[in-house]
Amino acid sequence: MKKYRVLIAKPGLDGHDRGAKVIAKFLQESGFEVVYTGLHQTPEQIVTSALQEAVDAVGISVLSGSHNYVFTEVVELMKAKGIGEIPVFGGGTIPEDDIPPLMEKGVKALFRPGTPLDEILAKIKEIIG
Amino acid sequence: MDYAQEALNGSVLAGARLIRLLEEGDPAGIEGLKKIYPHAGQAFMIGITGPPGAGKSTLVDRIITEFRGRGKKVGVIAIDPSSPFSGGAILGDRVRMQRHATDEGVFVRSMATRGHLGGLSRATFQAALVLDAMGYDIVLVETVGVGQDEVEIVDLAHTTAVVSLPGMGDDIQAMKAGILEIGDIFIVNKADRVGSDDVVRQLQVMLEMRDYSATNWTPPVLKTIASKSEGIIELVDAFLEHRDHLVSTGILDTRVEERELHFFKELVKEMAYEKINTAAGGAKKYAMLTEALKKRETDPYSAAETLMEHLKVDM
Structure with missing residues (x-):
């Protein structure tokens, strides 16, 4: 059986990595x-x-308020590098109103x-397909 | 996309995907490997091994910097353990190497052991071949954090460096068989800590008791403080010195030949087993034997011998 391989990253100056670590450990x-x-x-x-x-x-955890920039930039760069089909997901302190525009830009x-961990797991499996 | 051809043309994406196929045991990966194989054999393969927390990843990070400074392209394979329970893994060696993430002359690939013992993963050798064929001058392989007996790295690396650190045990630890026998170079990392001179001395005493007539190489013991980049230039010099020694004495050729032979034999073993398993699995005799085993009417030795008697080998 093929193994799921996922990248978990913390962008920018934000040092709050507990969320990223909880997700990484849970996925492991x-x-x-x-x-x-x-x-x-x-x-x-x-x-x-x-x-x-x-x-x-690719999973990104942002708690710095820079989510709009980071997610947009990552999605664009991935397209430019020929890996635009790899789904991007994320989490953190992202206001409700910011979510639809980011999803429109290609965040999955x-x-x-x-959010319950089981829900996150099910969704990640779904977007990987 | 022809991953093998694209990888040879320098596509990182294709190289990465070819390694993934090999890791998944996909037959397409093997086809790719056949194609790239003639282009491999140029890289200098260096193994870095040692216990968890010895600073292997940080050392690798600094070694990359030093080799890049000397104009070499560097590929890295960093191995971390898979969970025996979930099969999952946290691959965290990259954390120490991310400063090189945007350097086009550096390719870092993390791998999980996936239940493979010996300090590497099953596809490490294949992944190293891909990086070699892609034109990385140096391929650094960082093993999983090892204990005493995970010595598989010597089958892959031309030069193996064993990393120790202060405070791990007394001088008898240094005399034991296993990992301390495989070092071409010994590194005492975190050398600013108390006790580092003791470790150096213990290793030197152990090394003095050995016979080097077969290789004519006495492994040096080097002190490093990877987090401060201290001792790295000397370490890279030692790698290259060992490489020169291997080349000038002809040992490198012998090692490579032995490795190829070993690789071939392992493949034959694997394929023969598959063939026998497939052929025997459907056979009546096999079903009878497994049934007899279940009822304890026979023992595994006799059952295996009986099965082998029915085996015909055509060459």
Whole structure:
């Protein structure tokens, strides 16, 4: 059986990585291989990592308010690098109103604080297909 | 997309996807490997092994920087353990190497052991071949954090460096068989910590007791503080010195030949097993034997011997 491989990244200056770690650990316990980049990633670093690691999805955790920039940039860069078909998902303190425009730009799933882990897992599996 | 051809043309995307196919055991991956194989054999393969937390990833990060400074392209395969329970893995070696993420001369691939013992994953060797064929001058393989007995890295690497750190045990630990026998270079990392000189001395005493007539190479013991980039230039010099030694003595050719032979034999074993398993699985005799085993009417040794008697080998 093919293993799910997912990248989990923390962009920018935001140092709150607990959410990213909880998701990474939960996905690992659900049988995923999780490539963890650590903190302070630029969109370029995230996209090159996704490229080299041949992952099935890219997950980004943002709690700094820079979600609009980060997600848009990552999605655009991935298209430019020829991996636009790899789904991008994310989580963090993202206001409800910001979600539809980001989804329109190509983000496949966004999870707000309090989303049950099982729901996140089911959605990630769904977008990977 | 012809991943093999594209990878040879320098496509990182194609190379990455070819490695993924190989990791999944996809037959298309093997076809790709056949195609790239003639282009491999140029890279200098370096293995970095040692216990968890010794600083292997940080060392690899600094070694990349040093080799890049010397104009070399560097491929890295970093291995972390798979969970024996879920099969999942957290691959976190990249965290230490992300400064190189946007350097086109560096390719880092994380791999999970997926139940493979020995310190590598099943597809590590194949992935190293892909990076080699893609033109990376140096291929660094960082093993999973190892204990005493995971020595598979020597089958892959031309030069193996064993990383130790202060405070891991007394001098008898350094004399034991296994991992401490495989080092071409010994690194005592975190050398600013108390006890690092003791570790260096213990390793040197252990090394003095060995016979080097077969290789004519006495492994150096080097101190590093990877987090401060100290000792890295000397370490990379030692890698290259060992490489020169292997080339000038002809040991490299012998090692590569042995490795190819080993690889071939392992493949034969794997394929023969598959063939026997498929052929025997449907056979009446096989069903009878497994039934007899269940009822404890026979033992596994006799059952295997009986099965082998019915085996015909055509060459």
